[in-house]
Amino acid sequence: MSTNLASSSAAKAPDDGIVISHPGKTPRNDGRRAQRIRALGAVLNALVSQSRALTAQAAVTFHAELQPAAFHIALWLNAFGPAKPSAVAQAVGMDRSAASRLTRELVRLGLIATSTDPSDRRSIVLSLTVDGRRQLEGAMQAKGATFRQRVASWSEEDLLLCTDLLRRLIDVPADVGLDPAPPSEHDPEKWVPVFRKDHAQTKR
Helix, strand or coil: CCHHHHHHHEEECCCCCCEEECCCCCCCCCHHHHHHHHHHHHHHHHHHHHHHHHHHHHHHHHCCCCCHHHHHHHHHHHHHCCECHHHHHHHCCCCHHHHHHHHHHHHHCCCEEEEEECCEEEEEEEEECHHHHHHHHHHHHHHHHHHHHHCCCCCHHHHHHHHHHHHHHHCCCCCCCCCCCCHHHHCHHHCCCCCCHHHHCCCC
16 A cells, blocks of 8 residues: 555545545446455455464464464453353353363463352353463564564555544444553554453443
């Protein structure tokens, strides 16, 4: 993506310097547009495939004995905190038996701890251990380093334009990620998959 593309397809706001693309212009519905949409779809498919590959590598860094799906459980707990096993399974899209098996492995390796749910003594709550959090941070740092290398040659305009277009594609509000926050919250090394946060709640 070139800087010329950024300047021709987007306008820079005078106050905050954010690049905003132009969604208001009605596109021509012709054969060239259909071809470009197919090309975009192919690029997005490649992006998803590469993202999965990077996540698989991060999962190995997290712990070589574990399946990648266990890494997603750890990511969710890191993002949303302690939760019941049923809530974690639903949030990461696993059936309870598979999630339970992976959780037992995580507990065996000392990466996840179980405790009694204070609101229901018959239930347990899962949480990352200190070792689990340390291993997870190391895995995400390696993944973040790869991401930074991929965009190292991009201009500021390219970064802003790509972010704006992807926000529009997945329908994310323009102010997401722009609120003042500690640097780590905007660090690719700390990024995690988007899970359903409503399943993170446990009764206290």
